Structures are given as C-alpha cells and as structure tokens.
Amino acid sequence: MCGSACSSPRRPRGRPRFLRCMYVVGFMDLFGVSMVIPLLSHHIKSLGASPTMAGIVGATYGILQLFSSTIVGSWSDGVGRRRSLLTCLLLSALGYALLGLSTSVALFVLARVPVGLFKHSLSICRALLSDLVSETERPLVMGHFNAASSVGFILGPVVGGYLAEREGGFYTSSFACATIFVLNAGLVWILPWNEIPGFASSQAARGDRPKQAVMNCSDGEGPPASVLQRVRAVASSDMWDVFLVRFFMAVAIMLYYSNFSLALEERFALRPQVAGYLISYSSMLGALAGCLVGPVTRLYGNDMAALLLHSTVLTCALIFLYATAHSVWHVVLSSTFFAISTTIGRTCVTDLELRRGGPGSSGTLLGAGQSVTAVGRVVAPLLSGLAQEVSPCGPPGLGVLLALAAVLLLLIRTPKWKKGGKAKHLKL
Known part of the structure; x- marks a missing residue:
C-alpha cells in the first residue's frame, strides 16, 4: 500500500x-x-x-x-x-x-x-x-x-x-x-x-x-498534518461512494438483527432462547469466516471491488430470504451464509477505504468509517421502529431496499474505480 x-x-x-x-x-x-x-x-x-x-x-x-x-x-x-x-x-x-x-x-x-x-x-x-x-x-x-x-x-x-x-x-x-x-x-x-x-x-x-x-x-x-487537516482531507475526498456503501450495509445488517428475537417469536412461535442460539451460531460462523477472507481474496485476484459487489449481492439475497421465510429452516439457512457474507463484506469495505485513501491516513480513514457506522447505529433503531409498525418483516424488508441501493451504487461506481485506478490520495 x-x-x-x-x-x-x-x-x-x-x-x-x-x-x-x-x-x-x-x-x-x-x-x-x-x-x-x-x-x-x-x-x-x-x-x-x-x-x-x-x-x-x-x-x-x-x-x-x-x-x-x-x-x-x-x-x-x-x-x-x-x-x-x-x-x-x-x-x-x-x-x-x-x-x-x-x-x-x-x-x-x-x-x-x-x-x-x-x-x-x-x-x-x-x-x-x-x-x-x-x-x-x-x-x-x-x-x-x-x-x-x-x-x-x-x-x-x-x-x-x-x-x-x-x-x-x-x-x-x-x-x-x-x-x-x-x-x-x-x-x-x-x-x-x-x-x-x-x-x-x-x-x-x-x-x-x-x-x-x-x-x-x-x-x-x-x-506533519494536524488532526483538523486530516479530518478535512477525508471530508473533501472523493470517497463518498465507499462510505455510503458502508452506511447502507451497516444499517441493513442492523435492521436484520434489530427485532430478530421478537420476529421469530411472532412469526414462528420460537422462544427467545432459540433466537439466542441462532445468533450465537451465526457469530461463530462469522468468526470462522474471518479466516476465509484471505483465500477468497486470492481467488478473486485481489479484486476487492468485485468481491465487495458479490458479497453485497449475497447479503441482499439472504436478507430477502429471511424477510420472506415461511419456515424456520429458511431462517437457519439465511443465518448460516449471512455471517459469512457480512464478514467478507466488512473486510472488503475497510480494505477499499485504505487503498483509496493512500498512505499516511489509515487511522483517519478507519476512524471516519467508524463514524459512518455510528451514524447507522443512530438511524437503524428509528427505522426499525417505524418499519415494525407495519409488520414483523418490516425491518428486514427495509434492509433489503438499503442493500439493493448499495448494490446499485457499486454497479455504477465500480467501473469508475477500475478505470481511474486508485482514488486521489488524501493530501495531508
């Protein structure tokens, strides 16, 4: 890098x-x-x-x-x-x-x-x-x-x-x-x-x-650049698309989990304990998926943009499967691959932020990414509450729309990333 x-x-x-x-x-x-x-x-x-x-x-x-x-x-x-x-x-x-x-x-x-x-x-x-x-x-x-x-x-x-x-x-x-x-x-x-x-x-x-x-x-x-100069450089950089993808997917994932236990109880009459088991199962798979990121990246020839696009499409499909599930086994299936796709997606977004930001700014970029996710943590509960007024499937349904928006943004911006190479490095 x-x-x-x-x-x-x-x-x-x-x-x-x-x-x-x-x-x-x-x-x-x-x-x-x-x-x-x-x-x-x-x-x-x-x-x-x-x-x-x-x-x-x-x-x-x-x-x-x-x-x-x-x-x-x-x-x-x-x-x-x-x-x-x-x-x-x-x-x-x-x-x-x-x-x-x-x-x-x-x-x-x-x-x-x-x-x-x-x-x-x-x-x-x-x-x-x-x-x-x-x-x-x-x-x-x-x-x-x-x-x-x-x-x-x-x-x-x-x-x-x-x-x-x-x-x-x-x-x-x-x-x-x-x-x-x-x-x-x-x-x-x-x-x-x-x-x-x-x-x-x-x-x-x-x-x-x-x-x-x-x-x-x-x-x-x-x-050395001051803290204010570094923050200003990130704010004025041409990285809005990567941060927007991070925001869309962060909120979509939070909506998936926002009413998970309550939705399983209302839709399938499952106890909260079963929902806890499913979340633990998904978390363990997510931890194991972290070890798969390297081999998968090599399989893609280190093309992180393409890997991010495909993992986002898979995540969107899995949220849709969960939102429309007619059986508990559909939920288990979505939880199994959801942990893997989201783990890979998070790593891809982080890697793209660091690549496009250039040298000397990794702390600033990762901090900015965490700020974007923090905004999602504020927005997601509000959206979840509003969507849940409509249906128990409302929050994941809204998550599907946000994930689709991320997919469309990637389809539009990824060719520009590849055509232009790396984004202009932050001037610190």
Missing part, C-alpha cells in the same frame, strides 16, 4: 510474532467489552433510571463515538500507533473501573464518557496492521484479526453472565474488564516494537517519537 516502507518483499523476522500479539490484543479487547455490554441495561435500571433516561445515556455514548472516531484516528496518524493505542486502552480501563464504582445514574453516565471518547483501540489496531503489511497481505491479516476479536466477543458474554449471577456481579464484571484493558496496555507496551524496521532508528533520530514511515505508513516528508 505504501511503497517500499510498508510492502517490502522481505518479511521482518519479528513481524509474525508482532502480528500474533496484535491478534491477542483484539481478542482480549472484545472479550472484556462483551463481559459488560449485556449487563448495562439491567444495571442502569437497577439504579433507578427510567427507560427514557437509559435510552438517553445509550444515545450519548453513541454520539461521543460518532464525533471522536475520526478525531482519535487522525490523532493516531500524527502521534504514532503505540502512544495512541496505549492512551486509548488505559483511558478505557479507567472508564470501566468507574463503571464498577457506579452506584448512581450520575456516576454511570460519568463512567461512559471516557469509554465513549477513547474506546477506539480496535480501529487503531487495524490501522497499525495496515501499516505493517502490504496490500495483498492485508485482507488475510485483517481477516485473522477480526476472527480473533469475534471469538472474544462470543466468549465474553458467557463469562459475564456467570459473574452476573453472583452478588455484586456487575461490579465484578466491570473491574474484570478494566483489568483486561490494563493487561492489554501492558502487552502493547512490551510488544517487540524494536523488531519493526525503522522504529529503533527513528527513536534515535526523534527521541521517543515513532517514525512516521513505519508507524503511519507515510513518506515522512514535509511537516
């Missing part, structure tokens, strides 16, 4: 070990978070908050994520991945520790602020991985990282649920999550950074500041 600095044919000896450590960081991150997330609504209710207040608190967290994603990503491009990742992990640990002390709604809200502002560790990890590998290796590495993270997200609720059954279980889970984030920061601190080419020499030349060419995949020429 970034020339000789980041895509040398010779693999550094310490890089495989570094990548494996990053997979562990991703696993521990989502393992800790998923221990707490399922317990949040019950805890804030136990503190005496009304459903409206609980909704406002949840929306506040989403808004903080929306505005901080791009800013923190841009900041990581400037100060380096190591420093920004350590900062995000430690401040997130502080937030979860405060959550373990929250005995009132006010403390609960206060605890969510540092997490809302700085829980971007996974995005920075992905930006770092993008810096370390070439374009051809990136889908494989990202797939493995997503798979490791997904396994953590599957196992975390099991441990969190077990702890929640004990007295003071929520507080125990919160402190356990904070401890995991501190351990993660320790792992990042002791990572073999000096085995990454250019890092040691850059420390000698710049004190303790990582070399931009290694840590941020930039050429290191000219003064």
